[in-house]
Amino acid sequence: MVTRTELEGKALNDGYQRLCLNHEGYRSWKKQDLARAARAGTFDGIEIAEPHWPEYPGPASPAFGCFCDACRQAFRRMFPGEPALPDIVHNDSPLSPGRNPTLWEKYLRFRQASLTAFLDDLVNGAGGLRQTCPGVQVGTWTLALAEQDGVRRVRADSGEDAGEVAATVRPDLHCLQTHWPD
Numbered sequence: 001m002v003t004r005t006e007l008e009g010k011a012l013n014d015g016y017q018r019l020c021l022n023h024e025g026y027r028s029w030k031k032q033d034l035a036r037a038a039r040a041g042t043f044d045g046i047e048i049a050e051p052h053w054p055e056y057p058g059p060a061s062p063a064f065g066c067f068c069d070a071c072r073q074a075f076r077r078m079f080p081g082e083p084a085l086p087d088i089v090h091n092d093s094p095l096s097p098g099r100n101p102t103l104w105e106k107y108l109r110f111r112q113a114s115l116t117a118f119l120d121d122l123v124n125g126a127g128g129l130r131q132t133c134p135g136v137q138v139g140t141w142t143l144a145l146a147e148q149d150g151v152r153r154v155r156a157d158s159g160e161d162a163g164e165v166a167a168t169v170r171p172d173l174h175c176l177q178t179h180w181p182d
């Protein structure tokens with residue numbers, strides 16, 4: 001991923017290696033890795049834990065993302081009329097969330113759609129778990145947040161809509177994960 005910190009020209013050395021949900025190479029590797037793990041362990045079920053976009057509390061977070069080339073291209077496919085991703089670093093930019101709330105709203109919709117599509121691909125897509133591991137139960141996760149306006153915040157900060165994931169991916173089980181601010 002390309003996060004806010006990389007957009008600022010710095011390195012985010014927080015111990016995580018973040019891989020973009022829109023990167024085709026990552027998706028295809030992840031599908032192969034899930035199938036390999038499920039078979040090697042002869043597991044009855046497999047869960048895909050913590051597939052969040054980073055992160056709470058929103059665009060001020062050093063890890064907020066993603067602004068990589070794969071995301072730029074995917075955003076342009078979803079919104080052909082928008083030439084660029086938002087600019088979360090320069091508040092006076094015409095592409096900043098404050099000055100272009102319409103673009104920002106589209107970007108948040110894009111992140112949510114991307115995350116749901118990522119999980120749908122891992123489970124139901126070509127080479128996904130339903131195909132490679134028939135009979136293996138599949139669990140998905142999203143964050144829950146008890147604070148004020150928590151459902152909207154999780155959609156905006158992490159790109160997760162539990163109802164949309166459940167309805168689209170149709171997992172055998174869905175876990176609402178305790179969020180650290182709670």
Ligand SMILES: [Zn+2]
Nearest residue numbers: 020066068071
């Ligand atoms: Zn990306």
